[in-house]
Ligand SMILES: Nc1ncnc2c1ncn2[C@@H]1O[C@H](COP(=O)(O)OP(=O)(O)OP(=O)(O)O)[C@@H](O)[C@H]1O
């Protein structure tokens with residue numbers, strides 16, 4: 442569903458150039474659960490931004506659902522992001538003045554879905570992630586693990602094809618980290634939604650079937666499942 446072929450991405454930094462991604466090729470299939478592991482600065486966020494159609498590579502090709510996205514306009518890219526891709530962030534990025542339910546409703550309302558339907562859908566997703574008791578809580582009353590559950594429910598509520606999560610466990614203790622990876626895996630199995638997440642915690646990798654390892658912008662190992 443997302444294929445990268447010989448992708449390069451570099452950034453100018455003063456007089457030098459940082460090569461954040463070098464010759465990265467990978468194939469993520471619908472229904473995959475993929476972890477991208479690598480040390481700080483290895484290019485994980487850059488790679489997720491390319492996969493999530495947030496950033497364009499300087500070289501190589503990106504195909505989304507078989508279409509070469511190089512020719513897509515900014516409107517087409519943002520439309521694909523809004524409808525087909527859910528995002529989860531390290532810092533949760535929930536809106537503090539809204540309840541858990543309202544946070545999950547928001548992307549549905551932005552798609553023009555009526556409030557009543559959005560409310561029902563959001564409540565259903567909060568139930569799926571085990572937060573049905575906490576729907577009216579604001580984020581500051583929730584634990585880190587609970588906040589990330591809300592963020593996962595929000596990402597899934599639009600029924601995307603893929604959820605991209607950049608270090609979703611970086612602000613969580615080890616127990617909550619494991620629980621969040623478990624939840625992503627459970628949602629992957631239940632709904633068939635593709636998950637791609639990054640982590641620098643090697644201990645979480647035994648929970649997921651496919652790992653990709655980045656080192657200095659290069660992919661160094663590829664599990665069999667990730668190869669088309
Ligand atoms: N917008 C940017 N401008 C300049 N350099 C950048 C930019 N984004 C990333 N880089 C550089 O590209 C390299 C890869 O960065 P990236 O953020 O992708 O790594 P990462 O693996 O996500 O690191 P971390 O684990 O710290 O989040 C780094 O050297 C970084 O400094």
Ligand SMILES: [Mg+2]
Nearest residue numbers: 485486487607
């Ligand atoms: Mg990063």
